[in-house]
Amino acid sequence: MEQHEIRRPLLGMTLAELETVAAEAGLRKFAAKQIARRLYVNRARSIDEMTELPKASREWLSEHYCVGLQAPIKASRSADGTVKYLFATRGEDFDFLTSGKGGRDVEAVYIPDRDRATLCVSSQAGCKMGCKFCMTGRQGFHGDLTAAGIINQIFAIPESSTLTNLVFMGMGEPMDNIDEVLKALEVLTAPWGLAWSPKRITVSSIGKLDSLRRLLDETKVHVAISVHSPFPAERESLMPIEKAFPVTRVMEFLRDYDFAHQRRLSAEYIMWGGVNDDMCHADALGRLLRGLDCRVNLIRFHAIPGFEHQTASTAVMERFRDRLNELGVTATIRASRGEDIEAACGMLSGESAGETH
Template identity: 55%
Template sequence: MDTEKYILLGKTQDELKQWLKAQSLPAFMSSQLMDWIYVKRVRSFDEMTNISLKHRAFLKEHASLGLADPVACAVSKDGTKKYLFATASGIGIEAVYIPDRDRATLCVSSQVGCKMHCAFCMTGRMGYKASLAAHEILNQVLSIEDSTSLTNLVFMGMGEPCDNIEAVLAAIRLLTDEKAFAWSPKRITLSSIGLLPGLKRVLEETSVHIAISLHSPDALQRKEWIPAQKAYPISDILQTLKAYDFSHQRRLSFEYIMFDGMNDSLA
Protein backbone atom coordinates (compact mmCIF):
# COMPACT_ATOMS: atom_id res chain seq x y z
CA MET A 1 0.00 0.00 0.00
CA ASP A 2 1.44 3.37 -1.04
CA THR A 3 1.12 5.73 1.93
CA GLU A 4 1.89 8.76 -0.25
CA LYS A 5 -1.32 8.26 -2.18
CA TYR A 6 -4.70 9.47 -0.95
CA ILE A 7 -6.33 6.57 0.87
CA LEU A 8 -9.99 6.18 -0.10
CA LEU A 9 -11.03 3.60 2.50
CA GLY A 10 -12.15 5.25 5.71
CA LYS A 11 -13.45 8.37 3.96
CA THR A 12 -17.06 9.54 3.98
CA GLN A 13 -18.79 10.64 0.79
CA ASP A 14 -18.29 14.30 1.73
CA GLU A 15 -14.57 13.73 2.26
CA LEU A 16 -14.33 11.98 -1.10
CA LYS A 17 -16.19 14.87 -2.76
CA GLN A 18 -13.74 17.38 -1.32
CA TRP A 19 -10.76 15.39 -2.54
CA LEU A 20 -12.26 14.85 -6.01
CA LYS A 21 -13.00 18.57 -6.29
CA ALA A 22 -9.38 19.37 -5.39
CA GLN A 23 -8.27 17.02 -8.19
CA SER A 24 -10.69 18.65 -10.69
CA LEU A 25 -12.64 15.39 -10.91
CA PRO A 26 -16.47 15.22 -11.02
CA ALA A 27 -18.19 15.16 -7.63
CA PHE A 28 -20.58 12.38 -8.71
CA MET A 29 -17.63 10.00 -8.62
CA SER A 30 -17.89 10.10 -4.83
CA SER A 31 -21.09 8.04 -4.88
CA GLN A 32 -19.52 5.62 -7.35
CA LEU A 33 -16.48 5.18 -5.11
CA MET A 34 -18.64 4.64 -2.03
CA ASP A 35 -20.56 1.92 -3.86
CA TRP A 36 -17.50 0.17 -5.22
CA ILE A 37 -15.51 0.29 -1.97
CA TYR A 38 -18.13 -0.38 0.69
CA VAL A 39 -21.03 -2.10 -1.07
CA LYS A 40 -19.47 -4.08 -3.92
CA ARG A 41 -16.19 -4.37 -2.00
CA VAL A 42 -13.89 -4.44 -5.00
CA ARG A 43 -10.14 -4.68 -4.50
CA SER A 44 -8.87 -2.85 -7.58
CA PHE A 45 -9.70 0.24 -9.61
CA ASP A 46 -9.97 -1.93 -12.74
CA GLU A 47 -13.19 -3.41 -11.34
CA MET A 48 -14.85 0.02 -11.18
CA THR A 49 -16.42 -0.33 -14.60
CA ASN A 50 -18.76 2.67 -14.46
CA ILE A 51 -15.79 5.01 -13.96
CA SER A 52 -14.08 6.07 -17.18
CA LEU A 53 -10.72 4.59 -18.11
CA LYS A 54 -9.20 8.07 -17.90
CA HIS A 55 -10.43 8.61 -14.36
CA ARG A 56 -9.45 5.09 -13.31
CA ALA A 57 -5.94 5.77 -14.55
CA PHE A 58 -5.86 8.96 -12.47
CA LEU A 59 -7.05 7.08 -9.39
CA LYS A 60 -4.38 4.42 -9.85
CA GLU A 61 -1.70 7.09 -9.95
CA HIS A 62 -2.93 9.34 -7.14
CA ALA A 63 -5.07 7.21 -4.83
CA SER A 64 -5.03 3.92 -2.96
CA LEU A 65 -7.98 1.79 -1.93
CA GLY A 66 -6.25 1.30 1.42
CA LEU A 67 -6.84 -2.44 1.47
CA ALA A 68 -4.30 -4.99 2.68
CA ASP A 69 -4.72 -8.75 2.94
CA PRO A 70 -3.90 -10.49 6.23
CA VAL A 71 -0.40 -11.95 6.34
CA ALA A 72 -1.45 -15.00 8.36
CA CYS A 73 -4.51 -16.79 9.70
CA ALA A 74 -4.62 -19.35 12.53
CA VAL A 75 -7.72 -21.54 12.77
CA SER A 76 -8.91 -23.20 15.98
CA LYS A 77 -10.89 -26.45 16.23
CA ASP A 78 -14.07 -24.52 17.05
CA GLY A 79 -13.78 -22.47 13.86
CA THR A 80 -12.39 -19.33 15.48
CA LYS A 81 -9.90 -17.60 13.20
CA LYS A 82 -7.15 -15.24 14.29
CA TYR A 83 -6.04 -12.97 11.45
CA LEU A 84 -2.72 -11.12 11.52
CA PHE A 85 -2.33 -7.83 9.65
CA ALA A 86 0.91 -5.95 9.03
CA THR A 87 1.18 -2.28 10.03
CA ALA A 88 3.53 0.58 9.23
CA SER A 89 5.03 0.23 12.72
CA GLY A 90 6.41 -3.17 11.77
CA ILE A 91 4.33 -4.87 14.46
CA GLY A 92 1.23 -6.82 13.50
CA ILE A 93 -2.31 -6.41 14.77
CA GLU A 94 -4.91 -9.11 15.21
CA ALA A 95 -8.56 -9.45 14.27
CA VAL A 96 -10.45 -12.49 15.55
CA TYR A 97 -13.39 -14.09 13.75
CA ILE A 98 -15.73 -15.92 16.15
CA PRO A 99 -18.49 -18.12 14.66
CA ASP A 100 -21.38 -19.13 16.92
CA ARG A 101 -24.42 -20.89 15.40
CA ASP A 102 -26.28 -18.18 13.49
CA ARG A 103 -23.86 -15.41 14.49
CA ALA A 104 -20.40 -14.45 13.32
CA THR A 105 -18.54 -11.79 15.29
CA LEU A 106 -15.33 -10.00 14.39
CA CYS A 107 -13.17 -8.61 17.18
CA VAL A 108 -11.12 -5.73 15.77
CA SER A 109 -8.05 -3.88 17.02
CA SER A 110 -7.84 -0.10 17.31
CA GLN A 111 -4.17 0.36 18.24
CA VAL A 112 -0.78 -1.30 17.88
CA GLY A 113 -0.03 -2.06 21.50
CA CYS A 114 -1.69 -0.08 24.28
CA LYS A 115 -0.89 2.68 26.79
CA MET A 116 -3.17 1.37 29.53
CA HIS A 117 -0.86 -1.33 30.97
CA CYS A 118 -3.69 -3.39 32.45
CA ALA A 119 -2.13 -6.16 34.54
CA PHE A 120 -4.13 -8.99 32.93
CA CYS A 121 -3.68 -7.89 29.29
CA MET A 122 -0.94 -9.18 26.98
CA THR A 123 -1.31 -6.19 24.65
CA GLY A 124 -0.56 -3.82 27.52
CA ARG A 125 2.77 -5.56 28.08
CA MET A 126 3.79 -4.64 24.52
CA GLY A 127 3.63 -0.96 25.31
CA TYR A 128 2.12 1.55 22.92
CA LYS A 129 3.42 1.65 19.34
CA ALA A 130 0.80 3.47 17.24
CA SER A 131 -2.89 4.18 16.79
CA LEU A 132 -4.64 2.77 13.75
CA ALA A 133 -6.22 5.03 11.15
CA ALA A 134 -9.88 4.52 10.26
CA HIS A 135 -8.95 2.66 7.08
CA GLU A 136 -6.75 0.24 9.05
CA ILE A 137 -9.68 -0.55 11.34
CA LEU A 138 -12.11 -1.03 8.44
CA ASN A 139 -9.57 -3.06 6.49
CA GLN A 140 -9.89 -5.73 9.17
CA VAL A 141 -13.59 -5.97 8.31
CA LEU A 142 -13.18 -5.99 4.53
CA SER A 143 -10.08 -8.14 4.12
CA ILE A 144 -10.88 -11.33 6.00
CA GLU A 145 -12.25 -14.22 3.96
CA ASP A 146 -15.35 -14.33 6.18
CA SER A 147 -16.20 -10.66 5.66
CA THR A 148 -19.62 -11.11 4.07
CA SER A 149 -20.81 -13.53 6.78
CA LEU A 150 -20.28 -11.11 9.68
CA THR A 151 -23.28 -10.31 11.86
CA ASN A 152 -21.56 -8.44 14.68
CA LEU A 153 -18.45 -6.42 15.38
CA VAL A 154 -16.74 -5.70 18.69
CA PHE A 155 -13.99 -3.20 19.44
CA MET A 156 -12.29 -5.55 21.89
CA GLY A 157 -9.01 -6.32 20.15
CA MET A 158 -5.61 -4.71 20.67
CA GLY A 159 -5.66 -1.19 22.11
CA GLU A 160 -8.10 1.03 23.99
CA PRO A 161 -10.72 2.36 21.53
CA CYS A 162 -11.37 5.52 23.55
CA ASP A 163 -7.66 6.37 23.36
CA ASN A 164 -7.95 6.48 19.55
CA ILE A 165 -11.32 8.13 19.48
CA GLU A 166 -11.19 10.06 16.18
CA ALA A 167 -10.32 7.01 14.10
CA VAL A 168 -12.73 4.75 15.99
CA LEU A 169 -15.62 7.19 15.57
CA ALA A 170 -14.77 7.61 11.87
CA ALA A 171 -14.89 3.83 11.46
CA ILE A 172 -18.21 3.57 13.33
CA ARG A 173 -19.74 6.34 11.20
CA LEU A 174 -18.92 4.40 8.04
CA LEU A 175 -20.01 1.08 9.48
CA THR A 176 -23.43 2.63 10.19
CA ASP A 177 -23.59 4.86 7.09
CA GLU A 178 -26.37 3.75 4.72
CA LYS A 179 -24.10 4.59 1.78
CA ALA A 180 -21.27 2.46 3.17
CA PHE A 181 -21.60 -0.70 5.28
CA ALA A 182 -25.17 0.16 6.37
CA TRP A 183 -24.91 -1.77 9.62
CA SER A 184 -27.30 -1.14 12.49
CA PRO A 185 -25.39 0.29 15.48
CA LYS A 186 -26.97 -2.54 17.48
CA ARG A 187 -24.56 -4.90 15.72
CA ILE A 188 -21.55 -3.08 17.18
CA THR A 189 -20.14 -3.13 20.71
CA LEU A 190 -17.32 -0.95 21.97
CA SER A 191 -15.34 -2.14 24.99
CA SER A 192 -13.46 0.38 27.13
CA ILE A 193 -11.80 0.60 30.52
CA GLY A 194 -13.61 3.93 30.79
CA LEU A 195 -11.50 6.79 29.44
CA LEU A 196 -14.18 9.38 30.00
CA PRO A 197 -13.39 11.99 27.30
CA GLY A 198 -13.58 9.36 24.56
CA LEU A 199 -16.36 7.35 26.19
CA LYS A 200 -18.58 10.44 26.41
CA ARG A 201 -18.13 11.03 22.68
CA VAL A 202 -19.09 7.44 21.88
CA LEU A 203 -22.18 7.81 24.05
CA GLU A 204 -23.15 11.13 22.48
CA GLU A 205 -22.22 10.57 18.84
CA THR A 206 -23.18 6.92 18.30
CA SER A 207 -25.78 4.37 19.39
CA VAL A 208 -23.45 1.37 19.62
CA HIS A 209 -23.52 -0.95 22.62
CA ILE A 210 -21.08 -0.22 25.45
CA ALA A 211 -19.06 -2.74 27.46
CA ILE A 212 -17.08 -1.47 30.45
CA SER A 213 -14.01 -3.41 31.54
CA LEU A 214 -14.69 -3.61 35.29
CA HIS A 215 -12.96 -6.71 36.76
CA SER A 216 -13.27 -5.47 40.34
CA PRO A 217 -15.85 -3.35 42.17
CA ASP A 218 -13.17 -2.41 44.70
CA ALA A 219 -11.51 0.86 43.67
CA LEU A 220 -8.12 0.05 45.20
CA GLN A 221 -7.98 -3.40 43.66
CA ARG A 222 -9.15 -2.10 40.29
CA LYS A 223 -6.40 0.55 40.37
CA GLU A 224 -3.80 -2.20 40.85
CA TRP A 225 -5.03 -3.99 37.74
CA ILE A 226 -6.16 -1.01 35.66
CA PRO A 227 -3.88 2.03 36.25
CA ALA A 228 -6.36 4.33 34.46
CA GLN A 229 -8.66 3.86 37.48
CA LYS A 230 -6.58 6.59 39.15
CA ALA A 231 -7.51 9.20 36.53
CA TYR A 232 -10.97 7.83 35.73
CA PRO A 233 -12.44 6.15 38.85
CA ILE A 234 -15.17 3.60 38.30
CA SER A 235 -17.46 5.79 40.42
CA ASP A 236 -17.08 8.62 37.88
CA ILE A 237 -17.62 6.20 35.00
CA LEU A 238 -20.84 4.89 36.55
CA GLN A 239 -22.06 8.43 37.21
CA THR A 240 -21.43 9.30 33.56
CA LEU A 241 -23.25 6.20 32.30
CA LYS A 242 -26.30 6.98 34.42
CA ALA A 243 -26.78 10.21 32.47
CA TYR A 244 -27.48 8.30 29.23
CA ASP A 245 -30.55 6.41 28.09
CA PHE A 246 -30.05 2.67 27.73
CA SER A 247 -33.76 1.83 27.53
CA HIS A 248 -34.12 1.74 23.74
CA GLN A 249 -32.25 -1.44 22.80
CA ARG A 250 -28.86 0.10 23.48
CA ARG A 251 -27.07 -2.34 25.74
CA LEU A 252 -24.67 -1.62 28.60
CA SER A 253 -22.61 -4.52 29.94
CA PHE A 254 -19.68 -5.00 32.29
CA GLU A 255 -16.74 -7.29 31.64
CA TYR A 256 -15.36 -9.23 34.58
CA ILE A 257 -12.49 -11.71 34.61
CA MET A 258 -12.58 -13.81 37.77
CA PHE A 259 -9.24 -14.55 39.42
CA ASP A 260 -9.11 -17.34 41.98
CA GLY A 261 -9.00 -15.94 45.49
CA MET A 262 -8.77 -12.34 44.32
CA ASN A 263 -12.10 -11.06 42.98
CA ASP A 264 -14.32 -14.15 43.11
CA SER A 265 -15.97 -13.75 46.52
CA LEU A 266 -19.04 -11.87 47.71
CA ALA A 267 -17.04 -10.03 50.38
Protein backbone atom coordinates in the same frame (compact mmCIF):
# COMPACT_ATOMS: atom_id res chain seq x y z
CA MET B 1 5.40 7.39 -9.35
CA GLU B 2 8.18 5.48 -7.57
CA GLN B 3 7.65 1.75 -7.28
CA HIS B 4 6.95 1.80 -3.53
CA GLU B 5 5.41 5.24 -3.10
CA ILE B 6 2.77 5.15 -0.38
CA ARG B 7 -0.63 6.15 -1.70
CA ARG B 8 -3.46 7.11 0.60
CA PRO B 9 -6.14 4.39 0.88
CA LEU B 10 -9.73 5.20 -0.06
CA LEU B 11 -10.93 2.46 2.29
CA GLY B 12 -12.11 3.96 5.57
CA MET B 13 -12.89 7.36 4.08
CA THR B 14 -16.19 9.02 4.94
CA LEU B 15 -18.49 10.43 2.27
CA ALA B 16 -17.24 13.94 3.04
CA GLU B 17 -13.65 12.83 2.51
CA LEU B 18 -14.57 11.07 -0.73
CA GLU B 19 -16.23 14.28 -1.95
CA THR B 20 -12.90 16.03 -1.43
CA VAL B 21 -11.11 13.27 -3.35
CA ALA B 22 -13.66 13.51 -6.17
CA ALA B 23 -13.09 17.26 -6.42
CA GLU B 24 -9.32 16.72 -6.56
CA ALA B 25 -9.86 14.30 -9.44
CA GLY B 26 -11.98 16.84 -11.32
CA LEU B 27 -15.18 14.88 -10.70
CA ARG B 28 -18.57 16.20 -9.69
CA LYS B 29 -19.78 15.79 -6.13
CA PHE B 30 -22.09 12.84 -6.86
CA ALA B 31 -19.06 10.77 -7.90
CA ALA B 32 -18.21 10.41 -4.21
CA LYS B 33 -21.29 8.22 -3.73
CA GLN B 34 -20.27 6.14 -6.73
CA ILE B 35 -16.84 5.60 -5.22
CA ALA B 36 -18.39 4.78 -1.84
CA ARG B 37 -20.70 2.22 -3.42
CA ARG B 38 -17.80 0.54 -5.19
CA LEU B 39 -15.75 0.49 -1.97
CA TYR B 40 -18.32 -0.57 0.60
CA VAL B 41 -21.07 -2.37 -1.35
CA ASN B 42 -19.26 -3.90 -4.30
CA ARG B 43 -16.03 -4.38 -2.33
CA ALA B 44 -13.80 -3.18 -5.17
CA ARG B 45 -10.18 -4.29 -4.93
CA SER B 46 -8.81 -1.77 -7.41
CA ILE B 47 -9.70 1.68 -8.68
CA ASP B 48 -9.91 0.21 -12.19
CA GLU B 49 -13.12 -1.53 -11.11
CA MET B 50 -14.82 1.87 -10.62
CA THR B 51 -16.02 1.90 -14.21
CA GLU B 52 -18.65 4.60 -13.58
CA LEU B 53 -15.77 7.07 -13.44
CA PRO B 54 -14.07 8.39 -16.60
CA LYS B 55 -10.88 6.54 -17.50
CA ALA B 56 -8.76 9.67 -17.07
CA SER B 57 -10.14 10.15 -13.55
CA ARG B 58 -9.45 6.52 -12.67
CA GLU B 59 -5.88 6.91 -13.89
CA TRP B 60 -5.42 10.08 -11.82
CA LEU B 61 -6.89 8.40 -8.74
CA SER B 62 -4.63 5.37 -9.21
CA GLU B 63 -1.57 7.63 -9.20
CA HIS B 64 -2.51 9.27 -5.90
CA TYR B 65 -4.76 6.78 -4.09
CA CYS B 66 -5.34 3.07 -3.70
CA VAL B 67 -8.27 1.01 -2.43
CA GLY B 68 -6.14 -0.03 0.54
CA LEU B 69 -7.04 -3.68 1.06
CA GLN B 70 -4.24 -5.70 2.65
CA ALA B 71 -4.59 -9.42 3.28
CA PRO B 72 -3.70 -10.82 6.71
CA ILE B 73 -0.14 -12.03 7.02
CA LYS B 74 -1.00 -14.95 9.28
CA ALA B 75 -4.03 -16.94 10.45
CA SER B 76 -4.28 -19.33 13.41
CA ARG B 77 -7.33 -21.62 13.39
CA SER B 78 -8.89 -23.18 16.46
CA ALA B 79 -10.63 -26.53 16.67
CA ASP B 80 -13.81 -24.66 17.66
CA GLY B 81 -13.84 -22.60 14.44
CA THR B 82 -12.34 -19.44 15.90
CA VAL B 83 -9.70 -17.83 13.66
CA LYS B 84 -7.16 -15.26 14.82
CA TYR B 85 -5.81 -13.10 11.97
CA LEU B 86 -2.63 -11.03 12.07
CA PHE B 87 -2.34 -7.84 10.01
CA ALA B 88 0.70 -5.72 9.23
CA THR B 89 0.32 -2.03 10.01
CA ARG B 90 3.04 -0.81 7.69
CA GLY B 91 4.53 -2.08 4.47
CA GLU B 92 6.57 -0.87 1.54
CA ASP B 93 3.52 0.71 -0.09
CA PHE B 94 0.96 1.17 2.71
CA ASP B 95 0.64 2.67 6.19
CA PHE B 96 -2.29 1.99 8.53
CA LEU B 97 -1.02 4.17 11.39
CA THR B 98 -1.82 7.82 12.07
CA SER B 99 0.85 8.07 14.76
CA GLY B 100 3.37 5.97 16.65
CA LYS B 101 6.61 4.21 15.89
CA GLY B 102 5.11 1.16 14.21
CA GLY B 103 6.87 -2.17 14.22
CA ARG B 104 3.89 -4.04 15.66
CA ASP B 105 1.24 -6.06 13.87
CA VAL B 106 -2.40 -6.13 15.00
CA GLU B 107 -4.93 -8.90 15.50
CA ALA B 108 -8.56 -9.54 14.61
CA VAL B 109 -10.46 -12.61 15.78
CA TYR B 110 -13.31 -14.28 13.90
CA ILE B 111 -15.73 -16.10 16.23
CA PRO B 112 -18.49 -18.24 14.70
CA ASP B 113 -21.28 -19.31 17.05
CA ARG B 114 -24.36 -21.01 15.55
CA ASP B 115 -26.21 -18.24 13.67
CA ARG B 116 -23.76 -15.50 14.71
CA ALA B 117 -20.41 -14.62 13.19
CA THR B 118 -18.55 -12.01 15.24
CA LEU B 119 -15.30 -10.25 14.45
CA CYS B 120 -13.24 -8.73 17.25
CA VAL B 121 -11.15 -5.87 15.82
CA SER B 122 -8.22 -3.82 17.04
CA SER B 123 -8.11 -0.03 17.15
CA GLN B 124 -4.43 0.47 18.03
CA ALA B 125 -1.10 -1.28 17.64
CA GLY B 126 -0.30 -2.00 21.27
CA CYS B 127 -1.90 0.05 24.03
CA LYS B 128 -1.09 2.86 26.49
CA MET B 129 -3.35 1.69 29.32
CA GLY B 130 -0.93 -0.81 30.88
CA CYS B 131 -3.47 -3.25 32.35
CA LYS B 132 -1.46 -5.86 34.24
CA PHE B 133 -3.41 -8.85 32.89
CA CYS B 134 -3.29 -7.82 29.22
CA MET B 135 -0.62 -9.07 26.83
CA THR B 136 -1.25 -6.11 24.54
CA GLY B 137 -0.62 -3.68 27.40
CA ARG B 138 2.72 -5.37 28.07
CA GLN B 139 3.81 -4.56 24.52
CA GLY B 140 3.48 -0.82 24.98
CA PHE B 141 2.04 1.62 22.48
CA HIS B 142 3.11 1.44 18.84
CA GLY B 143 0.53 3.55 17.04
CA ASP B 144 -3.08 4.52 16.37
CA LEU B 145 -4.76 2.66 13.54
CA THR B 146 -6.35 4.69 10.77
CA ALA B 147 -9.98 4.07 9.88
CA ALA B 148 -8.57 2.23 6.85
CA GLY B 149 -6.59 -0.06 9.15
CA ILE B 150 -9.72 -0.79 11.15
CA ILE B 151 -12.02 -1.37 8.16
CA ASN B 152 -9.36 -3.49 6.45
CA GLN B 153 -9.62 -6.04 9.27
CA ILE B 154 -13.32 -6.42 8.41
CA PHE B 155 -12.98 -6.48 4.63
CA ALA B 156 -9.82 -8.55 4.16
CA ILE B 157 -10.81 -11.79 5.89
CA PRO B 158 -12.42 -14.65 3.93
CA GLU B 159 -15.48 -14.59 6.22
CA SER B 160 -16.15 -10.87 5.67
CA SER B 161 -19.48 -11.22 3.87
CA THR B 162 -20.90 -13.53 6.56
CA LEU B 163 -20.26 -11.29 9.57
CA THR B 164 -23.27 -10.52 11.75
CA ASN B 165 -21.60 -8.66 14.63
CA LEU B 166 -18.55 -6.57 15.37
CA VAL B 167 -16.83 -5.87 18.68
CA PHE B 168 -14.06 -3.34 19.29
CA MET B 169 -12.38 -5.49 21.94
CA GLY B 170 -9.08 -6.28 20.26
CA MET B 171 -5.74 -4.55 20.74
CA GLY B 172 -5.83 -0.98 22.03
CA GLU B 173 -8.27 1.28 23.86
CA PRO B 174 -10.84 2.54 21.32
CA MET B 175 -11.46 5.75 23.28
CA ASP B 176 -7.75 6.57 22.98
CA ASN B 177 -8.15 6.67 19.18
CA ILE B 178 -11.63 8.13 19.09
CA ASP B 179 -11.40 10.13 15.84
CA GLU B 180 -10.48 7.14 13.70
CA VAL B 181 -12.87 4.82 15.55
CA LEU B 182 -15.75 7.24 14.92
CA LYS B 183 -14.83 7.42 11.23
CA ALA B 184 -14.83 3.62 11.02
CA LEU B 185 -18.21 3.48 12.77
CA GLU B 186 -19.62 6.03 10.31
CA VAL B 187 -18.49 3.88 7.39
CA LEU B 188 -20.04 0.80 9.00
CA THR B 189 -23.44 2.35 9.77
CA ALA B 190 -24.05 5.11 7.19
CA PRO B 191 -26.47 4.42 4.30
CA TRP B 192 -23.69 5.18 1.80
CA GLY B 193 -21.39 2.71 3.60
CA LEU B 194 -22.16 -0.76 4.89
CA ALA B 195 -25.50 0.42 6.34
CA TRP B 196 -25.17 -1.86 9.37
CA SER B 197 -27.49 -1.35 12.31
CA PRO B 198 -25.54 0.10 15.28
CA LYS B 199 -27.05 -2.74 17.31
CA ARG B 200 -24.65 -5.09 15.55
CA ILE B 201 -21.63 -3.26 16.99
CA THR B 202 -20.19 -3.12 20.52
CA VAL B 203 -17.33 -0.82 21.52
CA SER B 204 -15.37 -1.61 24.66
CA SER B 205 -13.65 0.95 26.90
CA ILE B 206 -11.83 1.26 30.19
CA GLY B 207 -13.88 4.44 30.73
CA LYS B 208 -11.96 7.37 29.25
CA LEU B 209 -14.75 9.86 29.83
CA ASP B 210 -14.12 12.65 27.33
CA SER B 211 -13.97 10.24 24.40
CA LEU B 212 -16.70 8.03 25.83
CA ARG B 213 -19.03 11.02 25.81
CA ARG B 214 -18.32 11.55 22.11
CA LEU B 215 -19.02 7.89 21.35
CA LEU B 216 -22.35 8.04 23.19
CA ASP B 217 -23.39 11.36 21.67
CA GLU B 218 -22.34 10.63 18.08
CA THR B 219 -23.30 6.95 17.69
CA LYS B 220 -25.91 4.41 18.79
CA VAL B 221 -23.57 1.44 19.17
CA HIS B 222 -23.57 -0.78 22.25
CA VAL B 223 -21.01 0.00 24.96
CA ALA B 224 -19.01 -2.35 27.18
CA ILE B 225 -17.03 -1.07 30.17
CA SER B 226 -14.05 -3.02 31.51
CA VAL B 227 -14.59 -3.22 35.28
CA HIS B 228 -12.80 -6.34 36.64
CA SER B 229 -13.04 -5.15 40.25
CA PRO B 230 -15.61 -2.98 42.05
CA PHE B 231 -13.00 -1.87 44.63
CA PRO B 232 -10.93 1.19 43.61
CA ALA B 233 -7.58 0.17 45.13
CA GLU B 234 -7.78 -3.34 43.74
CA ARG B 235 -8.89 -2.12 40.31
CA GLU B 236 -6.02 0.39 40.23
CA SER B 237 -3.54 -2.41 40.99
CA LEU B 238 -4.84 -4.21 37.90
CA MET B 239 -5.73 -1.22 35.74
CA PRO B 240 -3.68 1.96 36.34
CA ILE B 241 -6.33 3.99 34.48
CA GLU B 242 -8.53 3.72 37.60
CA LYS B 243 -6.55 6.62 39.07
CA ALA B 244 -7.53 8.97 36.23
CA PHE B 245 -11.00 7.57 35.55
CA PRO B 246 -12.42 5.86 38.65
CA VAL B 247 -15.00 3.24 37.74
CA THR B 248 -17.47 4.78 40.21
CA ARG B 249 -17.29 8.06 38.28
CA VAL B 250 -17.64 6.23 34.96
CA MET B 251 -20.81 4.49 36.12
CA GLU B 252 -22.22 7.74 37.51
CA PHE B 253 -21.57 9.38 34.15
CA LEU B 254 -23.35 6.55 32.31
CA ARG B 255 -26.51 7.03 34.38
CA ASP B 256 -27.25 10.12 32.28
CA TYR B 257 -27.75 7.98 29.16
CA ASP B 258 -30.70 5.82 28.15
CA PHE B 259 -29.58 2.23 27.67
CA ALA B 260 -33.03 0.66 27.78
CA HIS B 261 -34.00 1.26 24.15
CA GLN B 262 -31.32 2.82 21.97
CA ARG B 263 -28.36 0.68 22.97
CA ARG B 264 -27.08 -1.89 25.43
CA LEU B 265 -24.62 -1.32 28.27
CA SER B 266 -22.52 -4.16 29.61
CA ALA B 267 -19.79 -4.56 32.21
CA GLU B 268 -16.86 -6.82 31.38
CA TYR B 269 -15.55 -8.73 34.40
CA ILE B 270 -12.58 -11.10 34.13
CA MET B 271 -12.59 -13.53 37.06
CA TRP B 272 -9.43 -14.62 38.87
CA GLY B 273 -9.53 -17.40 41.45
CA GLY B 274 -9.19 -16.10 45.01
CA VAL B 275 -8.85 -12.49 43.81
CA ASN B 276 -12.15 -10.97 42.68
CA ASP B 277 -14.50 -13.97 42.69
CA ASP B 278 -16.08 -14.03 46.16
CA MET B 279 -19.52 -12.88 47.29
CA CYS B 280 -18.06 -9.67 48.73
CA HIS B 281 -17.02 -8.71 45.21
CA ALA B 282 -20.38 -9.79 43.77
CA ASP B 283 -22.27 -7.64 46.27
CA ALA B 284 -20.01 -4.64 45.65
CA LEU B 285 -20.41 -5.04 41.90
CA GLY B 286 -24.16 -5.12 42.37
CA ARG B 287 -23.98 -1.84 44.33
CA LEU B 288 -21.74 -0.27 41.68
CA LEU B 289 -24.28 -1.04 38.94
CA ARG B 290 -27.39 -0.17 40.95
CA GLY B 291 -29.78 1.98 38.93
CA LEU B 292 -28.14 1.14 35.61
CA ASP B 293 -29.71 -1.04 32.94
CA CYS B 294 -26.48 -3.00 32.64
CA ARG B 295 -25.68 -6.66 32.11
CA VAL B 296 -22.48 -8.30 33.32
CA ASN B 297 -20.30 -10.57 31.19
CA LEU B 298 -18.22 -12.84 33.40
CA ILE B 299 -15.07 -13.84 31.54
CA ARG B 300 -12.66 -16.72 32.03
CA PHE B 301 -9.06 -15.52 32.09
CA HIS B 302 -6.70 -16.70 29.36
CA ALA B 303 -3.36 -17.03 31.14
CA ILE B 304 -0.43 -14.90 29.97
CA PRO B 305 3.25 -15.17 30.93
CA GLY B 306 4.36 -13.30 34.04
CA PHE B 307 0.91 -12.73 35.51
CA GLU B 308 0.37 -14.71 38.68
CA HIS B 309 -3.41 -14.93 38.81
CA GLN B 310 -5.34 -17.85 37.29
CA THR B 311 -8.94 -18.04 36.15
CA ALA B 312 -11.69 -18.80 38.65
CA SER B 313 -13.29 -22.23 38.55
CA THR B 314 -16.55 -22.81 36.71
CA ALA B 315 -18.37 -23.57 39.97
CA VAL B 316 -17.21 -20.30 41.53
CA MET B 317 -18.16 -18.33 38.42
CA GLU B 318 -21.62 -19.89 38.48
CA ARG B 319 -22.12 -18.92 42.14
CA PHE B 320 -20.95 -15.38 41.36
CA ARG B 321 -23.37 -15.20 38.41
CA ASP B 322 -26.25 -16.49 40.49
CA ARG B 323 -25.56 -13.96 43.25
CA LEU B 324 -25.64 -11.07 40.77
CA ASN B 325 -28.90 -12.35 39.33
CA GLU B 326 -30.34 -12.50 42.86
CA LEU B 327 -29.36 -8.84 43.24
CA GLY B 328 -31.29 -7.97 40.08
CA VAL B 329 -28.22 -7.67 37.83
CA THR B 330 -28.36 -9.80 34.70
CA ALA B 331 -25.12 -11.77 34.50
CA THR B 332 -23.89 -14.43 32.11
CA ILE B 333 -20.68 -16.42 31.73
CA ARG B 334 -19.09 -15.80 28.38
CA ALA B 335 -18.18 -18.94 26.50
CA SER B 336 -14.42 -19.34 26.16
CA ARG B 337 -13.27 -19.61 22.56
CA GLY B 338 -10.00 -20.22 20.76
CA GLU B 339 -7.91 -21.28 23.75
CA ASP B 340 -5.68 -23.42 21.50
CA ILE B 341 -4.57 -20.52 19.24
CA GLU B 342 -2.81 -17.97 21.49
CA ALA B 343 -6.23 -16.82 22.67
CA ALA B 344 -5.17 -13.92 24.89
CA CYS B 345 -5.20 -10.63 22.98
CA GLY B 346 -1.68 -9.70 21.90
CA MET B 347 -0.26 -13.22 22.01
CA LEU B 348 -0.11 -13.72 18.25
CA SER B 349 1.38 -10.30 17.53
CA GLY B 350 3.90 -10.84 20.31
CA GLU B 351 4.91 -14.13 18.75
CA SER B 352 5.25 -12.46 15.37
CA ALA B 353 7.54 -9.81 16.90
CA GLY B 354 9.75 -12.54 18.33
CA GLU B 355 8.70 -12.22 21.97
CA THR B 356 8.71 -15.36 24.06
CA HIS B 357 5.65 -16.70 25.84
